[in-house]
Amino acid sequence: MNPCRRIKMQGASMKNRIEGDNILIIGAGVGGLSAGILLLLLGYRVTIVEKNHLPGGLMRSYVRRGIDCPVGVHYVGALGDDEPLGKMFQALGISVEDLFFRMGGRGIVDRYLFDDFVFDLPAGLDAYEENLRRACPADGKALDILMKNMRETARRMKEPSFILNQGDPFQNMDQFRPMGELLDELGASPRLRAILAVPCQLIGVGLGECPVIFHHMVLAGYLLSSWRPKSGGNRLADVFIDRFTSLGGRLMLGAGVQKIEVAGRKVKGVLLENGEDLPADAIVAAIHPRVIAGLLAEADLRATLRERILSLQETEGVVVVHAGVDASAHLVPDHNTYRLHHNRHGVIEDGTFYQLRHAGNGVNLLSAITHSAYNDWKSWEKTITGRRGAAYEEKKQLIADEVLGRAEDVFGPFKNLRILDVFTPLTVRDYVNCPRGACYGLLRSAGQLMKIASVSRLSVGGLFSAGQNTVAPGLLGCILGSFQVAAKIAGSERYAACFPQLL
Numbered sequence: 001m002n003p004c005r006r007i008k009m010q011g012a013s014m015k016n017r018i019e020g021d022n023i024l025i026i027g028a029g030v031g032g033l034s035a036g037i038l039l040l041l042l043g044y045r046v047t048i049v050e051k052n053h054l055p056g057g058l059m060r061s062y063v064r065r066g067i068d069c070p071v072g073v074h075y076v077g078a079l080g081d082d083e084p085l086g087k088m089f090q091a092l093g094i095s096v097e098d099l100f101f102r103m104g105g106r107g108i109v110d111r112y113l114f115d116d117f118v119f120d121l122p123a124g125l126d127a128y129e130e131n132l133r134r135a136c137p138a139d140g141k142a143l144d145i146l147m148k149n150m151r152e153t154a155r156r157m158k159e160p161s162f163i164l165n166q167g168d169p170f171q172n173m174d175q176f177r178p179m180g181e182l183l184d185e186l187g188a189s190p191r192l193r194a195i196l197a198v199p200c201q202l203i204g205v206g207l208g209e210c211p212v213i214f215h216h217m218v219l220a221g222y223l224l225s226s227w228r229p230k231s232g233g234n235r236l237a238d239v240f241i242d243r244f245t246s247l248g249g250r251l252m253l254g255a256g257v258q259k260i261e262v263a264g265r266k267v268k269g270v271l272l273e274n275g276e277d278l279p280a281d282a283i284v285a286a287i288h289p290r291v292i293a294g295l296l297a298e299a300d301l302r303a304t305l306r307e308r309i310l311s312l313q314e315t316e317g318v319v320v321v322h323a324g325v326d327a328s329a330h331l332v333p334d335h336n337t338y339r340l341h342h343n344r345h346g347v348i349e350d351g352t353f354y355q356l357r358h359a360g361n362g363v364n365l366l367s368a369i370t371h372s373a374y375n376d377w378k379s380w381e382k383t384i385t386g387r388r389g390a391a392y393e394e395k396k397q398l399i400a401d402e403v404l405g406r407a408e409d410v411f412g413p414f415k416n417l418r419i420l421d422v423f424t425p426l427t428v429r430d431y432v433n434c435p436r437g438a439c440y441g442l443l444r445s446a447g448q449l450m451k452i453a454s455v456s457r458l459s460v461g462g463l464f465s466a467g468q469n470t471v472a473p474g475l476l477g478c479i480l481g482s483f484q485v486a487a488k489i490a491g492s493e494r495y496a497a498c499f500p501q502l503l
């Protein structure tokens with residue numbers, strides 16, 4: 001008998017205990033899908049309701065002129081066999097080798113092109129330390145300390161407690177102060193600050209406010225190992241969906257949730273936009289906390305908690321440009337490129353991420369991602385995707401021309417360049433229902449961490465949150481959050497029996 005089912009009704013602590021095994025998940029992004037797979041493995045009955053007609057959320061790509069254009073997965077870290085994301089993929093029953101290939105084979109994962117120097121982020125902590133010491137010879141003492149911390153973080157990330165801890169995954173790590181503050185204390189040079197600021201950009205937080213632990217976790221994850229999707233986000237999304245449905249999960253598409261129904265301070269189910277009522281013993285909301293607050297009636301969410309949720313700051317949005325270029329003229333490098341400008345204090349003021357991928361039929365795909373504030377698109381706030389008008393299209397075209405013009409400094413003059421698509425924070429907002437189109441959700445600044453932690457305890461019985469706003473953004477953060485939610489619902493004994501490979 002399946003050990004997960006044998007201890008089925010023992011399980012969660014009194015606080016999290018749910019009656020029955022009918023679980024409803026709102027949102028079929030990577031957060032909702034991975035939570036769904038885990039809860040099915042734990043023996044629950046699971047339904048995912050997704051407002052879009054295509055599941056996958058930001059993980060899914062889209063096709064323009066026959067070319068697969070990525071949205072929210074360009075590269076990920078820590079997918080090796082003994083690394084946290086790799087171990088979580090094994091527990092989910094999803095093959096890493098089928099979906100990803102390892103980067104850094106030619107020695108570089110990321111190339112940072114600053115105005116005054118070039119830094120290569122290689123595979124592995126030792127090689128990274130060597131490159132840092134070469135680039136920043138005056139920072140020897142600071143690097144002794146930083147690299148010791150980084151190795152400690154990488155070591156902890158490989159320990160079972162990293163995935164198994166319920167609630168706060170970093171409870172033993174006293175590293176919540178801002179990275180910028182630590183670098184001030186260590187007297188780091190502007191060059192070292194600029195190099196170390198890049199991993200913070202990956203979760204959308206500036207160096208001055210990024211908690212040391214998040215900086216180290218993101219960087220250590222990519223240094224453990226870095227991987228690119230083999231055949232795009234559509235396939236990635238389909239593999240998660242196949243796994244979910246093959247375990248018996250029910251997926252309802254075009255099923256937007258309008259209301260979370262609560263009675264006696266416990267969830268009872270959801271009301272869909274089409275008027276259908278779906279009962280549930282527990283609900284996992286793998287969507288933005290502001291949206292969750294909007295789905296709960298005034299009386300069902302404490303006013304102070306609602307206010308706190310609404311006051312939370314978001315990460316910045318981005319504009320993404322996808323363009324096709326001649327494959328024979330623009331060979332695909334094994335690494336990503338960041339074109340960055342820093343000021344004399346080492347603060348990164350402007351930057352663009354470029355990735356060149358094989359697209360087939362003599363074409364390579366160039367994707368460029370650059371920051372763009374939601375307020376820059378305020379004039380079109382009340383419009384919907386596809387109907388924003390000529391002025392919006394012109395603004396997108398201008399940005400695309402500028403970004404691609406700058407890209408020629410990196411890749412040389414483009415041959416057969418054609419823009420395939422440009423999307424903005426408004427596109428992201430409408431596509432996945434994320435209020436300000438922030439690609440990494442809530443801002444994980446040192447000042448906001450406690451507030452965010454309280455938001456994930458929603459004070460409604462049987463209501464749990466998952467997705468990128470719960471623990472951390474990105475595939476690693478989202479899936480880690482799903483393991484935590486599964487552990488909360490099932491209880492540690494049943495969870496440990498079901499996933500012995502994580503112990």
Ligand SMILES: Cc1cc2nc3c(=O)[nH]c(=O)nc-3n(C[C@H](O)[C@H](O)[C@H](O)COP(=O)(O)OP(=O)(O)OC[C@H]3O[C@@H](n4cnc5c(N)ncnc54)[C@H](O)[C@@H]3O)c2cc1C
Binds near residue numbers: 027288433
């Ligand atoms: C441009 C960009 C680049 C990125 N690059 C990377 C990268 O290279 N590596 C990496 O690890 N991460 C990257 N990320 C981040 C990563 O994509 C996200 O952290 C992750 O995909 C978020 O997953 P999620 O499940 O939390 O949310 P989502 O993917 O947003 O899924 C939420 C789902 O809920 C649905 N939904 C919302 N409201 C409702 C409702 N009321 N009823 C029913 N359904 C609803 C939405 O339609 C959506 O499908 C990137 C993100 C962006 C935008």
